[in-house]
Amino acid sequence: MAVLQTIKKSVFILSAILLGAMIMNNDNLxxxxxxxxxxxxLYYTPEKIYLHHDKPYYLAGEMIWLKAYILGAANLEASPKSGVLYVDLINDQNQKVDNLILPIEEGEAFGDFLLSDELPEGVYRIAAYTNWMRNFGEEFFFQKEIYILSVQNAVATKNLARQTDEIDLQFFPEGGDLISGIPNEVAFKALNNKGYGTGVEGEVYDSEGKKVLDFKDHFLGMGSFVFSPEASKKYVARLNLKNGQILDIPLPQAKEKGYNLHIDEVTDPDNILIRIRSNQPEASNLFLFGIARDRLIHSQGIALKGLQWQDFLVPKSEFPTGVARFTLSDPLGNAFAERVVFINHPIKEIVEIQTEKKVFGLRDAVNLTISNKSITELSHLSISVTAEELVQMPEFQENIHTYLLLSSDLKGHIEFPAYYFESNDLERQKALRYLMMTQGWTRLGWETLVSGDFPVMRHANEMDLNIRGRLLRTNGSPVANGEAILYLKDKYTTFMLTPTNNDGYFSFRGFYFKGSIPVVIQGSDSRGRKEDVVVEMITEDYTPTLKDHLLRLPSQYSAQAPDKYIQQTQQQFKGIETEVWGMELGELLLQEVVVEGRADVFQPFKLHTRADAVLYRDQLPIAPSGNILEVLQGRVAGLQVTRTGMNEFRAIIRGQGTPLYLWDGIPISESTLQSINQFDINRIEILKGLGTAGIYGGRASGGVIAFFSETGSSTEDVDPEAGKHIIIHQALGYNGTRQFYSPSFDVSAYYDLPDLRSTVYWNPTVMVKPNSKTELSFYTGDIPGLYRVIVEGITKDGQPISEVHLFEVNAIE
Structure with a gap:
């Protein structure tokens, strides 16, 4: 008896020690x-970007209007990390066809692309990112497909690749592995040859040819089945394809020993039901962690006694709305199983959209009221209004709510993301559960989290524009601890000095300007010597590569663009050109807003956004006559320059007559050119025809020759030939932004032509204060039917806002 009591006491003490060790290990981990x-x-803080743009497809020559929200990935509040946003337009060959550099203010940026009318038809993608985001990989970038139509290739839109019977069926055991001898839930996803979900049904057979079960997808090729595999057997899924072919696809091999993590987030509306099973006879000490938005929300130790299971509940109220990850590990942090779930709390309506009536007439004034029904502060909202007859939005398309809370945290393309949020019925909850079981997690990996081996920060966060370079010796070695001087002749004549680091790199920070400006950079070594110093500027031309994490257009979507879209948009182009050519230049020269920054850089005005030819001063010969027109002889195709008298010349572009001459955006006469000093000119831009010069109206019927002075960026005292230690560098600034033009039919004397605009209103900076409303006004066009209003934004504390409102326009009110 004494021996038995001693044994019991020893077992009790050992159990207590083990329990204490488990608690200690749990606390440590x-x-x-x-x-x-x-x-x-604290130190890494990745960012998320969402881009709201007006349409899913455009005709070459149209404008893309866009608004970006730059947020902290964890709290979805305005990111304090970045002040510079990059937006690239990339073709299907991964070539950048256009790009924007935009300033970020309070987590927001907006801009526009003017599409070249020569772009070939096809699928393009818009990529938006900051320099800081490059540290974490391109899967963190916002990348989205758009379709660009072309008049030349209009027929090709319908000639898309035919759908085939090819199916890619993938299996995803819940938790990560199949475990022998215990029930396992296996999710599956079937994709067609274009990578979109497709319906599927089949059977599972074991290696002895015995049928185990039947299965069928629930939504978009996704579903699941439950069975108890044996490690000694192999299993295949058999599909009977429409073409009569039988396809056998192997399932993952079951492990002899392991742990199974089963999660049911659908059955109980208030709790997550969790079951942990083991097929091992010995007891195990395990730990379960629940992480969401880079915060540890739930943790607990689990003592699993041999061939048993444990069930427990985790309240959903502990977690924020969005994706959460549960990880089952041992005391050392070695993961056995993982599962991601989506916590979908009810959405509170914050913004309401109203119009004074439901039906409007053609060219009718619309008064739109946006109300903030909460005490919450909002970002500037972005608003687009499009005509449904021309702009057919994808069904259940991505919006700021679905992207920030769902798509941005999962790998791969998600079809119809808004479907999962349209209602909270059981069918959608199940579909969302299968989505979470078949999509990968893009956020911080468990192994990285436990080890603390975070990525090396190779890209600095940019709060403003930087001018970067490097000082080298003529033999290629770096000039350590040297000095770089930047000279900029703005209205204050700015000099800036900065040292180089041990590798010779230097950076001038704090710039805020638009367009491009020439600056002088001079270098010297630590003793002030310049003879053996070479200045090299860093102008990185970075283009994101195509990744799987991409917001794709729906399958066959390009074929769904209305046939009349090209025709009516083209007609709208012609109408605008006709209207503009009838206007006077003074009615068009509305100065765009230029934000001045620390360098207070002078920006000459120009209305056009691109030129047919640009000549810089260093490309021009000396004019013997002193007349600047003389240097243009034979320099530009289609431009003829002839002598008309002593030191007098005349220019004609494509035989169209006398061009419009501009000096820093101000019209001047041809005779005035004789008094311009060639060495006061920075560059000359030539606009040959309607496509580029049409914006200047009837006075530009002969084209435009625009001269830009060196004011604000004079470098006439610099002699680049004096040595490689001093160079002239053309620094790129922010892109200018245009204001969306919406005609006012009650005052316009010009707009007698058809108004066939597909986007009738765009505004990226609408402010609505708490418990208040803002009223906006615009006009409908000549397109009858439904008009769609989309309002997007985010609250200051990180709640996405996405609202849609429809109203009707009748030809006869």
Whole structure:
């Protein structure tokens, strides 16, 4: 008896020791996870970007209007990390066809692309990112497909690749592995040859040819089945394709030993049901962690006694709306199973959209009221209004709510993301569950989190424009601890000095200007010597490569563009050109807003956005007559320059007559050119025809020759031939932004032509204060039918806002 009592006492003591060790290990691992997450948020802080643009497809020559929201990935509040946004337009050959550099203010930026009318038809993508985001990989970038139509290739739109019977069927055991001898839920996803979900049904057979079960997808090729595999057997899924072919696809091999993590987030509206099973006879000490938005929300230790399972509940109220990850590990942090779930709390309506009536007439005034029904502060909202007859939005398309809370945290393309949020019925909850079981997680990986081995920060965060370069010796070695001087003749004549680091790199920070400006950079070594110093500027031409994490257009979407879209948009182009050519130049020269920054750089005005030819001063010969027109002889195709008298010349572009001459955006006469000093000119831009010069109206019927002075950026005292230690560098600034033009039919004396605009209103900076409303006004066009109003934004505390309102326009009111 005494021996038995001693044994019982020993077992009790051993159990207590094990329990104490488990608690200690749990505390250690939990604190380690918390500490690493805090460090990640504090020092790394990845960002998310969402882009709202007006339409899913455009005709070459149209304008893309866009608004970007730049947010912290964890809290979805305005990111303090970045002040510069890059937006690239990339073709299907991964070539950048246009790009924007935009200033970020309070987590917002807006701009526009003027599409070249020579772009070939096809699928393009818009990529938006900051320099800081490059540290975490391109899967964090916002990348979205758009379709660009072309008049020349209009027929090709319908000639899309035919759908085939090819199916890619993938299996995803819940938790990561199939475990022998216990029930396993296996999710699956079937994709067609274009990578879109497709319906599928089949059977599962074991290696002995015995049928185990039947399965069928629930939504878009996604579903699941449950069975208890044996490690000694192999299993295949058999599909009977429409073409009569039988396709056998192997399932993952079951493991002899392991742990199974089963999660049911659908059955109980208030709790997440979790079951942990093991096929091992020995007891195990395990730990479960629940992480969301880079915060440890839930952690607990689990003592699993042999061939048993444990069930427990985790309240959904502990988690924010969005994607959460559960990880099952041992005391050392080795993961056994993982599962992502979506926590879908009810959405509170914050913004309401109203119009004073439901039906309007053609060219009718619309008064739109946007109300903030909460005490919450909002970002500037972005608003687009499009005519449904021309702009057919994809069904259940991506919006700021679906992207920030769902798509941006998962790998791969998600079809119809808004479907999962349209209602909270059981069918959609199940579909969302299968989505979470078949999509990968893009956020911080578990192994990285436990080890604290975070990515090396190779790209600095940019709060403003930087001019970067490097000082080298003539033999290629870096000039360490040297000095770079930047000279900029603005209205204050600015000099800036900065040292080089040990590798010779230097950076001038704090610039805020639009367009491009020439600056002088001079270098010297640590002793002030310049003879053996070479200045090299860093002008990185970076283009994101095509990745799987891309917001794709729906299958066959390009064929769904209305046939009349090209025809009516083209007619609208012609109408605008006719209207503009009838206007006087003074009615068009509306100065765009130029934000001045620390350097207070002078920006000459220009209305056009691109020129047919640009000549810089260093490309021009000396004019013997002193007349600047003389240097243009034979320099530009289609431009003829002839002598008309002593030191007098005349220019004609394509035989169209006398061009419009501009000096820093101001019209001047041809005779005035004789008094312009050639060395006061920075560049000359030639606009040959309607496509580029039409914006200047009837006075530009002969084209435009625009001269830009060196004011604000004079470099006449610089002699680049004096040595490689001093150079003239053309620094790129922010892109200018245009204001959306919406005609006012009650006052316009010009707009007698058809108004066939597909986008009738765009505004990226609408402010609505808490418990208040803002009224906006615009006019409908000549397109009858439904008009769609889309309002997007985000609250200051990180709640996405996406609202849609429809109204009707009748030809006869």
């Amino acid at each position: 939990t604190e380690k996870v918390k500490s690493n997450l805090n460090s990640y948020q």
